[in-house]
Amino acid sequence: MDKTTATENTGNHFHRSLSLLDGALLVIGSMIGSGIFIVSADIAQSVGSAGWLIVVWLLSGFITLTAALSYGELSGMFPQAGGQYVYLREAFGKLYGFLYGWSFFAVIQTGTIAAVGVAFGKFLGYLVPSLGDENLLMGTADGFHISAAQLVGIATVIFLTWINTRGVKSGKWIQFFFTFAKIGAMAALILFGFFLFSGKSTWAYNWDAGWMAMEVKRTAVSVSHNGLVGGALVVAICTAMVGSLFSSDAWNSVTFIAGEMKRPERNIGLSLFIGTVVVTLIYIGMNLMYLNVMTVDEIGDAPSRRVATAAALKIFGDGGAKIIAVLIMVSTFGCNNGLILSGARVYYTMAKDGLFLPAAGKLNANGVPERALWMQCIWASVLCLSGQYGNLLDFIIFTVLLFYILTIGGIFKLRRTMPNHPRPYKAFGYPVIPAVYIALASFICLVLLKYKPTYTWPGLIIVIMGLPIYRMLQRKTRTN
Numbered sequence: 001m002d003k004t005t006a007t008e009n010t011g012n013h014f015h016r017s018l019s020l021l022d023g024a025l026l027v028i029g030s031m032i033g034s035g036i037f038i039v040s041a042d043i044a045q046s047v048g049s050a051g052w053l054i055v056v057w058l059l060s061g062f063i064t065l066t067a068a069l070s071y072g073e074l075s076g077m078f079p080q081a082g083g084q085y086v087y088l089r090e091a092f093g094k095l096y097g098f099l100y101g102w103s104f105f106a107v108i109q110t111g112t113i114a115a116v117g118v119a120f121g122k123f124l125g126y127l128v129p130s131l132g133d134e135n136l137l138m139g140t141a142d143g144f145h146i147s148a149a150q151l152v153g154i155a156t157v158i159f160l161t162w163i164n165t166r167g168v169k170s171g172k173w174i175q176f177f178f179t180f181a182k183i184g185a186m187a188a189l190i191l192f193g194f195f196l197f198s199g200k201s202t203w204a205y206n207w208d209a210g211w212m213a214m215e216v217k218r219t220a221v222s223v224s225h226n227g228l229v230g231g232a233l234v235v236a237i238c239t240a241m242v243g244s245l246f247s248s249d250a251w252n253s254v255t256f257i258a259g260e261m262k263r264p265e266r267n268i269g270l271s272l273f274i275g276t277v278v279v280t281l282i283y284i285g286m287n288l289m290y291l292n293v294m295t296v297d298e299i300g301d302a303p304s305r306r307v308a309t310a311a312a313l314k315i316f317g318d319g320g321a322k323i324i325a326v327l328i329m330v331s332t333f334g335c336n337n338g339l340i341l342s343g344a345r346v347y348y349t350m351a352k353d354g355l356f357l358p359a360a361g362k363l364n365a366n367g368v369p370e371r372a373l374w375m376q377c378i379w380a381s382v383l384c385l386s387g388q389y390g391n392l393l394d395f396i397i398f399t400v401l402l403f404y405i406l407t408i409g410g411i412f413k414l415r416r417t418m419p420n421h422p423r424p425y426k427a428f429g430y431p432v433i434p435a436v437y438i439a440l441a442s443f444i445c446l447v448l449l450k451y452k453p454t455y456t457w458p459g460l461i462i463v464i465m466g467l468p469i470y471r472m473l474q475r476k477t478r479t480n
Helices: 003-009 020-031 040-047 050-077 084-092 094-127 148-165 168-195 200-208 230-247 264-293 296-300 307-352 370-386 389-417 432-451 457-464 466-479
Strands: 136-139 145-147 214-218 223-227
Touching: 020 168, 020 264, 020 307, 040 050, 040 214, 040 230, 040 264, 040 296, 050 084, 050 200, 050 230, 050 264, 050 296, 050 389, 050 432, 084 094, 084 307, 084 389, 094 148, 094 307, 094 370, 094 389, 094 457, 094 466, 145 148, 148 168, 148 307, 148 370, 168 264, 168 307, 200 264, 230 389, 230 432, 264 296, 264 307, 296 307, 307 370, 389 432, 389 457, 457 466
Parallel strands: none
Antiparallel strands: 136 145, 214 223
């Protein structure tokens, strides 16, 4: 046995066993969770018309694609585990990388894992009511409670974490099966929504006033429609994109597992491109299907914002809710597998840099960061129990955009500071496409900062909380 093989078998190195298809499926599977089935209700209330509903999703897809095309250059330069953390570290220094990694562990990844896990439990409750969120197991006078859905969410997180400790191939096959299943199910739902349901009158009604934007406000006693033009429309679009952008997030998950990708300098960039294009097309198709089945008012007024359930009830009748419940369970299960698989690689790389608990920087005999996986599992489970993951995710979306802007800005800096560094792939349309992303995302952030402060300052506070932790880790490193 040669030295390289012996080293790999002891689990000291990641095993490069993931192909381009695996990478693309990880992007698709991590992006598609439960958001596409829900957030169109909020968007419809914000912009109030068919045309602008589609524009919000098209803009979100365009912004996501421009970011993915830009990340291809960074993934080619630094084809190693850790992804965005590594890019920020190399471009701006360890502090910026740590602040991203801290936010990633505190909220971005673990909060998303918690939210997706509990969503699985909620929709399982459609089929088995005793396991849903309406079955409260305990509660307090101040509103804190624990439901069966929260415990189901924790169980799925623990199970998927255990699967991923068995090696990257175990997680890979779950990702393969569930991602193809959700793509097929969503494609079938779109086709049924157009060909099984006769929606000519609904479609025509929606597009008769397709570009008359308005904000719809509902109270217990009334519904008001306020016309949107000019600056008010721009603000409405930007704030409405919070949901669609978050539904399109996690596209960068494949960069975290670069250490396990075959030919990462080529396949990471291609995975990002293929994955984001496929998801954008699916999302647009789903929303066009909604418009064929329901009026914009019905989309905005969907019970509990479950737009896909409302659409399925019209298409399939009483069995529609169960069909969507199964679809969302498949979607969220596969989504969480991708998030769990990829997230632990960031903590592993941070630990190697002395910026995370040292135990996270070790691989088990299967070549995966088992302890990092369990650390992620424990904190995500705590967030499941707390019930605060939804608020935390609202808080962090602004910060997520800031880190994307900073990372893509790193392309410009690295072109100056590392001009001779190998670049197997160069950012598509540089400098225009990366600059377009920075401009659009920055504008959205400024609008959120002014008009939606609840989405901004709390997220910044979470990031700032990482500063004293970073200083403490630096002091500890120096004393050692």
